Amino acid sequence: MASLQEQAATLLEPAPGRGARAARALPHYLALPALVALVLAALYFYVNSQELDTIEARSISFPIIQQRTLEHIGITAASTIAVIIIAVPLGILLTRPRARFITPVLLAVANTGQATPSIGVLALIAIVWKIGFGPAVVGLVAYAVLPILRNTMVGLDGVDRSMIEAGRGMGMSKTKALTGIEIPLAVPVILAGIRTALVINVGTAALAWSIDGGGLGDIIQTGLSLNRDVVVITGAVLTSALALLIDWLGGIVEDVLRPKGL
């Protein structure tokens, strides 16, 4: 009887999931880059089919596009890394019992940062501080702290208490329970927050031109102020394509870093 039951249980058990998921995910992983490549190809043929005047030709020349794209990626990367360094440890700290009393205050501050229009934050920084790449990064950081902070806290709070209880009950120290159980189990939620912050940053970086931070937004702004549609379209399509690609990369990183077994 027992062996029959066990056999049945074995049959019903899910096959080790990794292989199956990877196989199903491969077309999914390739779909977005293919789409972006199509859009960029369409943009290329569209721009080539237009007769460009000298202003247009200069504004969307390859070196300019390359420079602005690198600036955009630079701002996004620097601000996201800075946010991770600030918000993840802060989130861990705020979920410790002893720090619980300041949690509402800090969450309120982070909420304010997010609620303020991003262009307002950037303008404010330009007024009280200065302009350029550094201030642009600072502005983005202020804006993107919340998703990572909140997800870190939610992720840690969401860890099943029985896991921690079991770990502590077997003699794990508080630190060991944090690094060995709580953080690994919160990783998927924290990663989701980081991806959100990344997407916010890549979008907000398009406003960095407003304090002379560069980025692809600069091309759009040039097109608008000079009233050249082809420049605006090029800037807009490139900004969107970059945002989509970065989000796609974020998704892959999430899948790779998610602990097995979850």
Place this chain on the structure above:
Amino acid sequence: MITLENLTKTFAGQKEPAVKDLSMEVPEGEIVVLVGPSGCGKTTTMRLVNRLIEPDSGKIYLEGEDVTSVDSDQLRRRIGYVIQQIGLFPHMTIGENIATVPHLVGWDNKKTSDRIDELLNMVGMDPADYRNRYPKELSGGQKQRIGVARAMAADPSVMLMDEPFGAIDPITRSKLQNEFLRLQEDIKKTIIFVTHDIDEAIKMGDRIAILRDYSTIAQYDKPENILLNPADDFVASFIGTGASLKRLNLAKLGDVELVDWPTAKLEAGADEARAVLDRSDKEWVLLLDEQRHPQRWVNGDHLAQGNGALEDSGVPATSTAIMDTTLSSALADMLTSENSTVIVIDSDGAYQGVADLPTITKATKAMRVEAHGGEGHDAIEEHGEDKEDASAGRLKDAEA
């Protein structure tokens, strides 16, 4: 051995203590079950022992050593710990889960790895198949086994188990309970076991402590004594109705006198069977084969209709039990069998005797006599001398 001395714990912001002045002794190698209604403080009591909750006052001794103020993380590594939710770490493989405490106490990889295989074999799961799986790939019963294996990884002499078989279906639970009891016969750990289920307490416990509010002991005794002699109304109502039925869980067929039923050889034929039946006062004859394995039950009607071939007459003798079967499950089998009996066989399947309803009745009567005669009183006196045990006092009051 675990000794608790005057443990008291009041949680911050509460007027009433959760545990009030609790003293008890858990003998070496025994399972002591803490049982009581929800909120009586049994889980808190258990967590005081490994100091997941620090007592306000009182002392905890482990094998004679005062552990009330040693490093609590170090202390917990010496005490196996199983909780109802099991709490397997989902991001670690089964092997890594089991290796938790060995890693904490710094075993080398070889020793740890050997121990993982040993434990998986012990709980009946093939190491080659399971050690690299993740918890989500296991059934509830398998998770529970791993939870127990993980608690035993560094071979602690003492274990704490909080409703370890609580969250699984009744059939698997009963199977795991039996497995664990078999295991305990070999490993002889000193165990504090918490449950709210009195039936589980009776089954698992060498001793049972029935707790009431503030974790005060209403009665602390062997299961049979508690069932036969509840200390007061609280204990009696907690045991509930059917105490005599529950008692049947504690006695085995090997403990009672079996009935010598009329039997005949299958090969001897119908005439011989009829002769045996006529000589006895029973209505059924049990037919045995050459190896004395029970084959069929036949009665007078079957023999009258029969055409001489005994192999097909009567009913198959399928209701069998061994000496280790409890009276309770023997009774259940009797109620469903054709002639209200169970055939007792030995490990080779050979006929030993028959248990029927009068067997059970006689056994319960004997238990009652025994309880009100000798053993019950001994138990009370033992307690009285032992120390100022609240239950003993109450027992005497109840007697008087």
